Amino acid sequence: MRIQGEGESGGAEPWEVAAPLVRAAQDGDALAMDELLTLVTPYVTRLCRPIAVTDTADAVQESLVAIFKGLRGLRDPQALYGWMRTVTVREAVRMARRTAVEQPAAPEDLVRPAGLRADRDGELSADIRDALARLPVRHRAVLVLRELEGLDERTVADLLGVAPGTVKSRLHRARASFRKAWSR
Known part of the structure; x- marks a missing residue:
């Protein structure tokens, strides 16, 4: 299943582009899961970068793992980006706290x-x-x-x-x- 990537959506909202991938990934389609994670990685990175400044790559990876593991529990594929934001912020904050020097x-x-x-x-x-x-x-x-x-x-x-x-x-x-x- 080929879904248009970021910037190629032809006017479709990101959650509309991702919804078929979410459904397929939830049904066990490994290629759809891979394509979905590729599609959302720029968004996850954009959220992680300013929060987990020194550990961005680790925060992105942990976020993507949490998304991978939790995707089956997502009831509404249209809610993907809101759910992802919650997961990503939680992981980015957790990662940043590990190495933070509080002032x-x-x-x-x-x-x-x-x-x-x-x-x-x-x-x-x-x-x-x-x-x-x-x-x-x-x-x-x-x-x-x-x-x-x-x-x-x-x-x-x-x-x-x-x-x-x-x-x-x-x-x-x-x-x-x-x-x-x-x-x-």
């Missing part, structure tokens, strides 16, 4: 980070990646999900398994820490 956030500079956007290919500039790498994992994760992925605070809270108030306070500190790291 306390300075709450003084409260300006919202400007320019925290990816280019057309979803890549962050080296300067932004460097500033993100200096943040504690819990701040990096909330900042990436809120500012880059554009998720609301409730969704971020659900993904990270914390209260919405915790997301707000972490986001506040993350923005301040990012601003401080950016100015260095």
Whole structure:
């Protein structure tokens, strides 16, 4: 089964392109599983890179393994990308925590980070990646999900398994820490 890859979808939404592969992979089609993992790897990498800065490759691999193992339990193939985001963020945060050196956030500079956007290919500039790498994992994760992925605070809270108030306070500190790291 050949499904159009990223950038070749002809206007179809990514979850629509992936849905037939999900169904086939759930039915045991190894080629469909391979094609599905190939299709989603750029998305998984884009999520892992700013969270697990020094361990991106490991985080991507662990995420893909978790997706491979958990795919049979996915009830709705159209929900693939939301489910994958949850799995990937969990794995990226777990990987980043293994090697993280936590530094306390300075709450003084409260300006919202400007320019925290990816280019057309979803890549962050080296300067932004460097500033993100200096943040504690819990701040990096909330900042990436809120500012880059554009998720609301409730969704971020659900993904990270914390209260919405915790997301707000972490986001506040993350923005301040990012601003401080950016100015260095």
